[in-house]
Amino acid sequence: MIKTYSIAESRLVSDENTSSPDLNAVWIDLQDPGPEEVAPLGECLGITIPDRADMEEIEISSRLYRENGAAFMTAILPAQTDDDDPEMAPVSFILSGKQLITVRYHDPRAFTTFPTQAQRTAMKLPDAETVLVGLLEAIIDRLADVLERAGRDVDAISALIFRKAERKAAPRDFQDVLEEIGRKGDLNSNIRDSLATLERLAGFLGHVALERDCSPNLRERIRTLSGDARSLTDHSGFLSQKITFMLEASLGMINIEQNATIKIFSVVAVVFLPPTLIASIYGMNFDHMPELSWLFGYPFAIGLMISAAILPYLYFKHRGWL
Secondary structure (H helix, E strand, O other), X not given: OEEEXXXXXXXXXXXXXXXXXXXXXXXXXXXXXXXXXXHHHHHHXXXXXXXXXXXXXXXXXXXXXXXXOEEEEEEEEEEOOOOOOOEEEEEXXXXXXXXXXXXXXXXXXXXXXXXHHXXXXXXXXXXXXXXXXXXXXXXXXXXXXXXXXHXXXXXXXXXXXXXXXXXXXXXXXXXXXXXXXXXXXHHHHHHHHHHHHHHHHHHHHHHHHHHOOOOHHHHHHHHHHXXXXXXXXXXXXXXXXXXXXXXXXXXXXXXXXXXXXXXXXXXXXXXXXXXXXXXXXXXXXXXXXXXXXXXXXXXXXXXXXXXXXXXXXHHHHHHOOO
């Protein structure tokens, strides 16, 4: 699908005719394009539009390059970020002449919110470079929101792990806690990878803006964009350290609970060991055992076993082991 946007009175105006898009529009957005859409458009614009395989190349040189006067920039962006398992996929930004071309095979939220905001309010969008910077700013803002939500969730998990145990409180299910920590770790890792590609893209865009003789204000916005990506990367690193700490703390709490359980079993075994010994003695089948013919032999054995169980319990209680 091809969406096109033009500029009118510093606002983006969407081209409603998707069957015959305006190829002279300032922004051409290709979402899930097929070969039958990419090839003709590339011929009309005089560039080679990368396909999905080209966009997924790992090498940095394959993500940031120039070709026939056009600047190609690819970043890894998340979609469906309301969940802890976002869809990560590359998005290509192409500055060719006076046009911005974006190629994507998923739907990051910024590609919906930014055009809506740019159509509703006058954002002073005179050219394709400004549209690109505004779109990247919306992407950075969205990633900041995702990190902020992840930070709140991490704080909630931390409060659950380190809460003071209460009798009426529900027991902590550390399996669920570990799974939640793992999901937050994966989300944070994905966002950090995305920010790393955006930071490199912003640096490359700064050189492109200088070559294209963009306004000083726009170049300053690009530097701010790079600084924001760097700051979010640092914050993501802080969250990563906190998640690692919570993981280690959860494993420590699990060990403590396991040790407490093992201690209970050990104490029970020690408490019942003397009564078991007494019962074993009086369970032996010897002919000459004086207590067997004694009238109070049975109550004596029972009382001896109870005493042998109570005395170790009282000793452990006195030493604070229970």
